[in-house]
Amino acid sequence: MNDKNSQNDIVSWLWRYGAPMIAGAILIADIYITAKKLQQRSKTENSSMYAESFSTDIGDLDIGVNLNSFLLKEKPKVTFNDIGGLDEVKEVLRMEVIYPKIKSELYSLYNKKPGCGILLFGPPGCGKTLIAKALANECGPNVKFIAPMISDIMSRWVGDSEKIIAAIFNYAKNLGECIIFLDEIDSLLPRSGPSYMKRIKNTFLQCIDGINSKKENLLIVGATNAPWLLDPAARRPGRFDKIIYVPPPDFQARKSIFQIHLKEIISNGMLGEDVNIDELALLTNGYTGADIKAICEEAKETVLKQALSQGSIRPISMQDLAAAIRKRTPSTLPWITEAIRSIKRYKEYEFYEIINKKIRADNDASNS
Numbered sequence: 001m002n003d004k005n006s007q008n009d010i011v012s013w014l015w016r017y018g019a020p021m022i023a024g025a026i027l028i029a030d031i032y033i034t035a036k037k038l039q040q041r042s043k044t045e046n047s048s049m050y051a052e053s054f055s056t057d058i059g060d061l062d063i064g065v066n067l068n069s070f071l072l073k074e075k076p077k078v079t080f081n082d083i084g085g086l087d088e089v090k091e092v093l094r095m096e097v098i099y100p101k102i103k104s105e106l107y108s109l110y111n112k113k114p115g116c117g118i119l120l121f122g123p124p125g126c127g128k129t130l131i132a133k134a135l136a137n138e139c140g141p142n143v144k145f146i147a148p149m150i151s152d153i154m155s156r157w158v159g160d161s162e163k164i165i166a167a168i169f170n171y172a173k174n175l176g177e178c179i180i181f182l183d184e185i186d187s188l189l190p191r192s193g194p195s196y197m198k199r200i201k202n203t204f205l206q207c208i209d210g211i212n213s214k215k216e217n218l219l220i221v222g223a224t225n226a227p228w229l230l231d232p233a234a235r236r237p238g239r240f241d242k243i244i245y246v247p248p249p250d251f252q253a254r255k256s257i258f259q260i261h262l263k264e265i266i267s268n269g270m271l272g273e274d275v276n277i278d279e280l281a282l283l284t285n286g287y288t289g290a291d292i293k294a295i296c297e298e299a300k301e302t303v304l305k306q307a308l309s310q311g312s313i314r315p316i317s318m319q320d321l322a323a324a325i326r327k328r329t330p331s332t333l334p335w336i337t338e339a340i341r342s343i344k345r346y347k348e349y350e351f352y353e354i355i356n357k358k359i360r361a362d363n364d365a366s367n368s
């Protein structure tokens with residue numbers, strides 16, 4: 001084929017396919033520009049919608065986020081008394097967080113400075129969120145508690161997450177003494193990830209370093225099921241350097257959790273005389289606090305249904321509770337299996353030590 005022919009071929013090809021392609025490209029570009037304009041408009045609308053909530057000293061908040069929604073309107077009502085077991089965790093939190101706030105003179109007398117980052121880790125449903133909320137209460141009325149959702153930080157336009165993080169820290173500083181609670185923190189500070197994630201992570205770590213260097217009255221409490229997925233840089237001294245295991249409940253803890261979740265039933269005189277809490281705790285080895293709560297709810301539902309359908313009002317019996325236990329499988333085992341696999345993969349043996357120590361202690365207690 002000579003040059004002239006091939007040129008003709010190109011021209012005719014362009015004539016047949018080129019024009020529609022160009023038209024298509026223009027159409028796509030048009031749709032893209034319209035979508036961008038709409039995004040821009042909705043951002044502006046959001047910002048103005050929330051503008052009232054911000055005070056001017058909070059920083060650059062032209063990002064359509066209502067920081068006031070991060071501040072719990074009411075402090076959680078739960079206290080340490082509503083949490084069964086976890087005595088060691090409560091004690092560490094008293095020493096590290098509560099006493100430095102409510103007995104601050106004593107701490108300054110011995111020049112003992114509180115840390116600024118605590119990482120709670122453990123299986124799902126064992127009380128991490130519950131204890132963080134109780135901590136806010138136990139610190140007294142002067143200490144504020146904010147719990148931004150990681151999804152509120154992450155699901156924004158590129159670059160906005162960093163602004164939101166900086167604004168949250170700024171906001172917390174303006175509140176005076178404050179605890180920032182971040183649930184599922186591994187998704188904010190992952191070991192690896194795309195470059196935008198690295199920027200978000202670095203901004204967060206810089207903010208923590210800032211608290212340290214300026215000696216601000218902020219405490220960051222993070223919670224995770226998988227601390228080995230966290231960037232080890234987040235656990236450096238001065239950051240999340242206090243790591244606390246919130247383990248599955250042991251025998252004594254399971255007893256208290258049953259008592260807590262059956263408290264009203266007991267005070268209403270609706271718990272059968274045959275119910276043996278020790279026996280329930282024995283039957284629920286490997287179950288979490290959330291499982292135990294669900295078991296109590298299931299038993300309540302059984303008797304309530306009978307009361308509604310047959311009109312027979314009777315106390316909850318051991319059989320109701322045992323049947324509810326049989327319906328559920330203990331949920332801590334899958335977590336422990338996965339934990340061991342991940343610990344080996346990431347060579348994070350420090351966590352293995354912590355988990356194993358608790359398993360050994362529980363075994364010793366049940367054998368004695």
Ligand SMILES: Nc1ncnc2c1ncn2[C@@H]1O[C@H](COP(=O)(O)OP(=O)(O)OP(=O)(O)O)[C@@H](O)[C@H]1O
Nearest residue numbers: 083084123124125126127128129130257289290293
């Ligand atoms: N130690 C406990 N004492 C009393 N209730 C408990 C305890 N642990 C868990 N529960 C019950 O289970 C529910 C779920 O617990 P929580 O949300 O604190 O678990 P979590 O460890 O944060 O789980 P996840 O990892 O899934 O976030 C609590 O709201 C509470 O009703």
Ligand SMILES: [Mg+2]
Nearest residue numbers: 128129183223
């Ligand atoms: Mg939680």
